[in-house]
Amino acid sequence: MDSAEDRALLVAVEFATKRSPLPPSAMLARDAARISADGDAAESAPIISAPLDHDASLSEFRELVTSAGAAIAGEVTQRRPKPDPATLIGSGKVEELAGVAASTRTNVVLFDHDLSPTQLRNLEERLPCRVLDRTQLILDIFARHARTREGQLQVELAQLEYMLPRLAGRGKSMSQLGGGIGTRGPGETQLETDRRKIQRRIVQVKEDLEAVRRVRGQQRQRREAVPVPTVALVGYTNAGKSTLFNTLTKAGVLESARMFATLDPKLKAIQLPSRRKVLLSDTVGFIRNLPHTLVTSFRATLEEVQKAEVLLHVRDASSPVRDEQKAEVEKVLGELGVLHKPQLEVMNKADLLSTEDRAELATNGAVVASGKLGWGIEDLLASIDEALTADPVIEQTFRIPQAKGEVLAALGAGSVLRNCEYLDNTVRMTVAGPASLLGRYREFRADASTDRARGSGGDSQSPGPLDPEPGHR
Known part of the structure; x- marks a missing residue:
């Protein structure tokens, strides 16, 4: 989509299918129950998604068009028993679309369905404006919203891979110079040149994305060093x-x-x-x-x-x-x-x-x-x-000299204080916090037998004087 001035004609397509006696939500509940009953099959069983009804699907399509920055000039619905291999919607409906597009001053026709390369080419030849399918529309929205270099590369790769099989030859016939009679032609066509350029660009974008993935992996490794x-x-x-x-x-x-x-x-x-x-x-x-x-x-x-x-x-x-x-x-x-x-x-x-x-x-x-x-x-x-199961919350009791202010501060900031007593020059405190944090100060543990793994939702006592955020819980 080029600008907000685009006037779009929406085409929704419904194909006759065997109707289910159950509504979509009931079908989902039935499938979920069946998967659960199979036990281990729950992980491997495919999720069969129930289709949206026509009104909900059309409403969602309108939102997509609006997100792409186009104004909706009209809507057309076609119901067929099966897709037409040449145009998806049939030759009669294509003629109707051409008339509606002309009368509504439409400059782009949007299909709420994916078009094959042949269907896309045939429709573009018979309609007086551009033709885009659902995938092209979504790719355009992604291109509009990509801000980072990584996002732009990912969208470009998706667009190139979508475009490659849909290049249509125009003008000269597809031919290359050959070495025998009847094989001499005008040389490599624009179609073949474009295809080669796109393939080279796809390789380059994939290499750039692989570099991004390596950097992201390094960043993740640094994060994982601290749990x-x-x-x-x-x-x-x-x-x-x-x-x-x-x-x-x-x-x-x-x-x-x-x-x-x-x-x-x-x-x-x-x-x-x-x-x-x-x-x-x-x-x-x-x-x-x-x-x-x-x-x-x-x-x-x-x-x-x-x-x-x-x-x-x-x-x-x-x-x-x-x-x-x-x-x-x-x-x-x-x-x-x-x-x-x-x-x-x-x-x-x-x-x-x-x-x-x-x-x-x-x-x-x-x-x-x-x-x-x-x-x-x-x-x-x-x-x-x-x-969360990683780095579980455990409860431990410590006896910490008051001179160890940095230990008291670390435990106070990183754990929940359950109880606190001052004994001479030491502080006896029971805290619940991440095992990774409490493990750093195992030398100050008062009694290992008091340790017990527990979740964060246990009963809490009133915050002690070391709690940096009174009333946090």
Whole structure:
């Protein structure tokens, strides 16, 4: 899409399929129950996503077009028993589209469906304007929102890989100089020249991305030298991940109602109620029929999801198709091989629900929150604390000389004080904190038999005088 002046004609396509006696949400529940009953098959079984109904699908397509900066000039729906191999929608409908495009002064026709190279070429020849399919539209949105060098490279790679098989020869016929009769032609055509250029560029972009991946891997190794686990936000596009990220981290990243506003991963440290620190990662949102080229190109970015210890699946609680959106997210997570990781469901945008609906969601085990208003943040942080298994929270008792002020300060800042007594020139204190922190001061342990592994959600006593944040809990 070139500018905000683009006037788009939307084409939605429905193909007749065998209707299921169950609604999509019931199909998802049935499939989940079947997978759970199979035990170990839960990890290996594919996630079959239920399709959105026509109205929801068309509404989502409109949001994509708006995010691309185009004005919607009209909408056309075609229902067929099966796709037409030549034009997808049939020759009669193409003629109708040409008339509608001319009457609405449309300069781009957008299909809510992927087009084969042949279909794209045939449609461009018969319509008086540009033709783009769903994948091209999403790639264009990604290109508009890519800010970092890494993001731009990833989008360029996806665009090049999509474009390569769709180069259409125009003008001279495809031919090359040969060595026999009938093989002498005008030489290498523009099509072949373009194809070779694109292939060279793809190789170069992949090399650049590999360099980015190496740098990211080195940065991750440095982070892993200090045990700070990563928690990744995942979810459907426009589920409110960036708003929730800002509420948790005060990072001030871009919040937008437009789809795919976040492309480049953001990492920010936060402190949990147990005083453990974790890195929170904001990632790109998913969508139904997410182009495979994007999943492949964004491997470097999505490695943050693969390396995360806990995934926060942020869902739009107010969406009427939230179950279908959940299935689409799990489909992509399955492609990334991370469905086995611990997940916390965060039902975001709860401020748009009634009190009864919020109560019902809470009974299902999800964290009900509103990133916009800050609801449920304390519950979310406590749930993250419980879900983390690396660097567990343990409770220990220490006897520390008062002269060791740096030890007292470190334990006070990095753990939760349970009890504190002053005995002569020593301080006897019981604290709950990360094992990595408490292990540094094992020489001051009062009694090893008092150690006991426990979560952060235990009963807490009143903060002692060493607690740097009275009333923190």
